[in-house]
Amino acid sequence: MSETAPAQQRGVRLPRTERRAQLLAAAQRVFSANGYHAAAMDEIAEQAGVSKPVLYQHFPGKLDLYIALLESHVDELVGRVQEALASTTDNKLRVQAAVGAFFDFVNNDAGAFRMVFESDLRGEPAVQDAVDRATSASVDAITETITADAGLDEAKARLLAVGLVGMSQVSARFWLTHHSTMSREEAVALTATLAWRGIGAGFPLQGK
Template structure:
């Protein structure tokens, strides 16, 4: 069977809706990573997914909706990993380490997804910026909840500390990834988590 026949056969196969949606998101991921949002086209996404454009439009009415769906998928996965890190222990010092380590691991292992989330050429879009702000706020709130329980910080102070910790994790991890890992991950995470913990631990809860 020729390659053209294989492609036509793949296009003719019926797939369950969720499986087809995953296939389309995978193709979109590939195209958006390669070209960015503005240079990506629905034609190319359909071609990479081995579907016709009408099939693509049955699932996503436009490129913006497709990008938002892909962004939501990546943010949900990243949020799940961060939530698991926060809930992995009752020791707040270990929580700090686990949360920062998750950031570093995600950037190292899911670098393409991370770039789509935080380094896209369409971050000025209000809906996309709103999705990322919602992610950042949810992470800061999760951090604040456990920090407030273990310190004398108010909820507002805890949220500010949560934002600071999330920002420290993101900025340091992005820089670390850009240096070709001149400092190994465990050393880098230990350094940044000790720096963060020394700040948080200065606010012990009075008993």
């Protein structure tokens, strides 16, 4: 058995939420190592230290497991963006925190990032819906903040939010490949400065 799944885990009854988290963690390791198509439910069960029937009790099939894992990563990213926007009322710092949320998501778990932004199952409707939500929910959160603080109508605020999210995603993905030449802090600062000079200078905080 894999070292990541100690023998004593077999036969141990865990609360459903803990077992689900354990299975998703094992699935992440297998999907990251093998890709979706080469990943096997046998190996995921082995990595988790459970029998296949236990795995199938929680996830009826490999696609169900993949989508559940993908949704958990999307929730994490959206949560990071929402937390960044709520962390301060200073809009310059908000922009930097929002950009940083994408870099931290990329930096903390490259496998999660690749599932969200580089999934090889984009043709699967449920996968595409989850991937689209990673962008749309982030855009929604930023749109709401820009609308409230810059006094723009929803359409203009949404266009700016799409630009900020797109810039952050692409910059973070590029940095992931080339980050040996630049620190996370420097990369975030550069990207945030570019965004702030467009959003902050062009659309200052209403009432200031």
